Amino acid sequence: MTTETLTVALAQLAPVWLNRDATLEKALAAVDKASAEGAELVCFGESLVPGYPFWLERTGGAEFDSPTQKTLHARYLDQAVSIEAGHLQPLCDRAREKGISVILGTAERAGDRGGHSIYCSLVFIGAEGGIRHVHRKLMPTYEERLCWSPGDGHGLQVQRCGPFTVGALNCWENWMPLPRAALYGQGENLHVAIWPGSDRNTADITRFLAREGRSYVISVSGLMRPEDAPADLPFREAILAGGEAFFANGGSCIAGPDAEWLLEPQVEREGVFVATLDFNRVLEERQNFDPAGHYSRPDVTRLTVNRERQSTVSFKDPDAALD
Numbered sequence: 001m002t003t004e005t006l007t008v009a010l011a012q013l014a015p016v017w018l019n020r021d022a023t024l025e026k027a028l029a030a031v032d033k034a035s036a037e038g039a040e041l042v043c044f045g046e047s048l049v050p051g052y053p054f055w056l057e058r059t060g061g062a063e064f065d066s067p068t069q070k071t072l073h074a075r076y077l078d079q080a081v082s083i084e085a086g087h088l089q090p091l092c093d094r095a096r097e098k099g100i101s102v103i104l105g106t107a108e109r110a111g112d113r114g115g116h117s118i119y120c121s122l123v124f125i126g127a128e129g130g131i132r133h134v135h136r137k138l139m140p141t142y143e144e145r146l147c148w149s150p151g152d153g154h155g156l157q158v159q160r161c162g163p164f165t166v167g168a169l170n171c172w173e174n175w176m177p178l179p180r181a182a183l184y185g186q187g188e189n190l191h192v193a194i195w196p197g198s199d200r201n202t203a204d205i206t207r208f209l210a211r212e213g214r215s216y217v218i219s220v221s222g223l224m225r226p227e228d229a230p231a232d233l234p235f236r237e238a239i240l241a242g243g244e245a246f247f248a249n250g251g252s253c254i255a256g257p258d259a260e261w262l263l264e265p266q267v268e269r270e271g272v273f274v275a276t277l278d279f280n281r282v283l284e285e286r287q288n289f290d291p292a293g294h295y296s297r298p299d300v301t302r303l304t305v306n307r308e309r310q311s312t313v314s315f316k317d318p319d320a321a322l323d
Contacts, residue, residue: 020080051224052224214257
């Protein structure tokens with residue numbers, strides 16, 4: 001019997017809202033804490049850096065040509081993550097220093113799409129410090145479509161982490177059967193679902209995904225409280241007018257391959273939660289169901305996945321040798 005294990009950490013953090021560098025400092029501190037507790041993989045919530053666009057539902061985000069929306073969007077663009085600009089390099093360096101893999105949710109200002117639109121992007125950083133892949137959310141949900149652009153299939157990839165094959169999706173993508181199937185077909189046995197933060201999402205789907213995939217499932221969420229909105233935030237009073245104690249209350253949790261809780265949803269508190277996963281439990285649960293193996297019929301149903309990174313332009317430059 002295999003005795004291989006992986007220690008994982010769920011970093012349930014509130015951002016320093018719409019402040020990229022300050023939020024990254026919190027992420028770095030969480031990586032240090034996770035590493036000190038023996039974690040080999042640390043996961044963060046959706047769009048943690050620089051934060052989830054909560055203002056959309058609070059300030060009439062669908063109003064066309066609104067000065068309010070333009071002002072807030074400009075702030076978001078200014079603080080979004082540009083991978084090409086090296087914004088995540090400190091996190092990559094810390095991952096390499098600590099020998100720990102990182103899954104981070106970002107609002108990405110994508111240079112390969114012109115640099116003026118935002119994608120909800122999940123970034124997988126390996127323990128060697130390299131960015132292994134970036135997955136842009138396929139379909140933003142509800143008001144998110146007013147702020148985030150639709151992604152593509154390029155990031156439907158899995159990565160090795162210890163004995164596990166790890167795949168990850170953003171928020172409601174986890175409800176989409178075909179992206180899940182794309183990860184199952186690549187051998188996924190540890191699934192990471194990242195969320196902006198609510199136990200109403202994680203309490204049900206985490207165990208459902210574990211039961212379907214016969215895999216460990218980590219749901220990791222963010223937090224957001226009114227006090228996390230900076231004092232200089234434009235239209236701050238209107239954004240906070242609801243008076244709630246939490247915009248996002250967390251809900252980070254882990255289910256085993258039998259869909260039983262290893263870590264029940266954690267609500268209304270920041271923290272780095274650590275657990276050790278036993279790979280043999282995956283092998284046991286795959287005995288009666290393996291969604292991409294013995295309990296599949298590729299001769300009847302099969303999925304085709306386009307993993308090309310989409311762009312509006314393709315250049316064919318002259319060969320330099322002919323200049």
